[in-house]
Amino acid sequence: MTDAPKNLLRPLPASLPEERVDVLTPPGAVRVERIVSTGHASPPGFWYDQREAEWVAVLQGAGRIAYDDGSEEELRAGDHTFIPAGRRHRVAWTTPDGPTVWLAVFYEG
């Protein structure tokens, strides 16, 4: 957290070898993360299966979350969604046109 970015939106890297995750909160019951993707997606067949609930927004760029029931949800700047604990999901796509900034709040709900 000491090295957390002071600003969520600048500066942003134009491209990254892999997603960059910064934790923005002190250790505790809740973890706020900024995640920067530059065209990244979850590996094929990979699913997040979390014990924690997740509230997530896209602050810049665009991304698509796929769920294991076959549905997908596209988030553009300002869009947000809630993923209950145990709902399997993956990042199906993020825009290749510049960085996508996710803001995610994880907690045991």
Add this chain to the structure above:
Amino acid sequence: MTDAPKNLLRPLPASLPEERVDVLTPPGAVRVERIVSTGHASPPGFWYDQREAEWVAVLQGAGRIAYDDGSEEELRAGDHTFIPAGRRHRVAWTTPDGPTVWLAVFYEG
């Protein structure tokens, strides 16, 4: 939450009689709120004195948080800060030049 805005940034009201608060998460251990200010500040002499910790960011616009030790912190789009439970604070100022969008995460930490 049913009436929560689908998008954090649009549409935004140009002016509001008072701050508008929308809760974005289902009832639980954590409350994510979007707060829209259009030049509002806390009433003189009023202090938030919360049992909950608060992580807060400004997504658009600008605002200034004052603490009861006399310090102030200005947040512009993308800036964020953490306010421990019990740290008395107030909103000293938000820009009169259009809406300021705060994103706040409250939890017992």
